[in-house]
Amino acid sequence: MALVDRLLLGPGPSNAYPEATSALAAPLLGHLDPEFLRILDETCDRLRTVWGTDNARTLPLSGTGSIGMEAGFANFVQPGSVAVIAVNGLFGERMVDVAGRYGAEVVRVDHDWGQPVDVARVLAAHGSPDLVAAVHAETSTGARSDIGALARAVHERDSNALVLADCVTSLAGIEVAADEWGIDIGYSGTQKCVGVAPGLAPFTVSERAWQRRVPNPPTWYLDLGMIGDYVTGADGGGRTYHHTAPVAMIASLHAALGRIVEEGLPEVYARHAAAGARLQEGLTELGLELFAEEGYRLPELTTVWVPDGVSSAEVRGVLLDDYGIEIGAGVGKFASTVWRIGLMGHNARLDRVELILAALRRVLG
Numbered sequence: 001m002a003l004v005d006r007l008l009l010g011p012g013p014s015n016a017y018p019e020a021t022s023a024l025a026a027p028l029l030g031h032l033d034p035e036f037l038r039i040l041d042e043t044c045d046r047l048r049t050v051w052g053t054d055n056a057r058t059l060p061l062s063g064t065g066s067i068g069m070e071a072g073f074a075n076f077v078q079p080g081s082v083a084v085i086a087v088n089g090l091f092g093e094r095m096v097d098v099a100g101r102y103g104a105e106v107v108r109v110d111h112d113w114g115q116p117v118d119v120a121r122v123l124a125a126h127g128s129p130d131l132v133a134a135v136h137a138e139t140s141t142g143a144r145s146d147i148g149a150l151a152r153a154v155h156e157r158d159s160n161a162l163v164l165a166d167c168v169t170s171l172a173g174i175e176v177a178a179d180e181w182g183i184d185i186g187y188s189g190t191q192k193c194v195g196v197a198p199g200l201a202p203f204t205v206s207e208r209a210w211q212r213r214v215p216n217p218p219t220w221y222l223d224l225g226m227i228g229d230y231v232t233g234a235d236g237g238g239r240t241y242h243h244t245a246p247v248a249m250i251a252s253l254h255a256a257l258g259r260i261v262e263e264g265l266p267e268v269y270a271r272h273a274a275a276g277a278r279l280q281e282g283l284t285e286l287g288l289e290l291f292a293e294e295g296y297r298l299p300e301l302t303t304v305w306v307p308d309g310v311s312s313a314e315v316r317g318v319l320l321d322d323y324g325i326e327i328g329a330g331v332g333k334f335a336s337t338v339w340r341i342g343l344m345g346h347n348a349r350l351d352r353v354e355l356i357l358a359a360l361r362r363v364l365g
C-alpha cells in the first residue's frame with residue numbers, strides 16, 4: 001500500500017503529535033507487565049492534569065469518543081431516569097439516541113445549529129432531572145458552550161442532578177476544568193486536540209457520580225466498575241483483568257500527554273487560540289462568512305459558509321488531490337453549504353493556517 005501523507009485539517013482525526021506516532025513503534029508490552037502498568041498509571045495522572053480534576057476514576061476507555069458517550073449513559077442512566085439533553089448539533093442529537101437506548105426518559109432542549117447552549121432554557125426544561133448533558137465543543141457547528149455556567153446552575157438548584165459533558169473536541173485544545181466547573185462525568189476522544197490516532201476515549205467520573213452509578217449496567221464491555229478494577233485497581237485490592245488493554249494506543253496517548261504537559265496547558269490553549277483567531281481573520285479577509293455565532297467560535301474548529309456558486313465537494317477534492325489538505329464538509333442540512341476546518345493539537349500552528357489560507361486563495365481564485 002502506498003503511504004499517502006495528508007495535512008488533516010478537517011473535524012478529526014487530526015495529524016498526531018510526533019511523539020504519539022513514534023510511541024506506536026515501541027515494542028509491545030503485556031497489559032499486566034509492571035512497566036506497562038507504570039505507563040498506564042502515569043497516563044491516568046496526565047489525564048487528570050488535562051481534565052483539571054483529582055478524580056480517582058480518570059482513565060482511557062478502549063474505543064473512540066462515542067464509547068465515552070455510551071459509557072457515560074450506560075453507567076449513569078437506567079429506565080426511569082430523567083436526562084435533560086441540550087441539542088445544538090449532531091453530537092447532542094447522538095446523546096439523545098444513546099440515552100434513550102439505555103432507557104432514560106429524555107427531555108431534549110433544541111437550539112439552532114451554530115448557537116451555544118442556553119443555560120436558562122436547559123434549566124427550565126425539567127425541575128429535578130437525574131442527569132443534565134451537553135456538548136462543550138460542537139464539532140458539527142463549531143460552537144463552544146459554557147459548560148462551567150451550566151454545571152454551576154444545575155448544581156446550585158439541585159444537588160442530585162449529575163452533569164455529563166462531551167469534551168471530545170475541547171480536551172487539550174481549550175480550557176476544561178472538570179472539578180472547578182462541576183462536571184460529574186466527562187468523556188473525550190484521542191484524535192482531536194489530544195493529538196493521537198482515533199481509538200481511546202479519555203474519561204473522568206467524580207466521586208459522587210461514582211457512588212451513584214448503575215450497579216449492573218446492561219453492557220459488559222463498558223461496565224465502569226469492572227473496567228475500574230483493572231485500570232485503577234479494585235477498592236482495597238489489586239488489579240484484575242477485564243479486557244486486554246490496547247497497550248500501543250495507551251503508550252501513544254501517554255507520549256502525547258507528556259508533550260502537552262511539558263509544553264504547559266496555558267501555552268497549549270494559547271497556541272490553539274492564536275491559530276484559530278488567525279484562520280478566522282484570514283477567511284474573513286478572503287471574503288468568506290463564518291457560520292458559528294460570534295463570541296462562541298471554537299479556535300480548534302472553524303465553520304465557514306461555502307460562497308454562493310462554489311461547489312463544496314469540488315473545492316474539497318482539489319484541496320485533497322492537489323494540495324494534500326483535508327478539510328471537512330458540513331453536517332446535516334449544512335452538508336454542502338458549510339466547510340469545517342480544524343486546527344487541533346499538533347496542527348494548531350500558524351504555519352498550518354497560512355498553508356490552508358494560501359491554498360483556499362488559489363482554489364477560490
Ligand code: PLP
Pocket residue numbers: 011012064065066067069091135137138139140166167168169189198
Ligand atoms: N462528540 C463529539 C463532539 C465529536 O466531535 C465526536 C466525533 O467527531 C464524537 C462525539 C464521537 O467520537 P468518535 O467519532 O471518535 O466516536
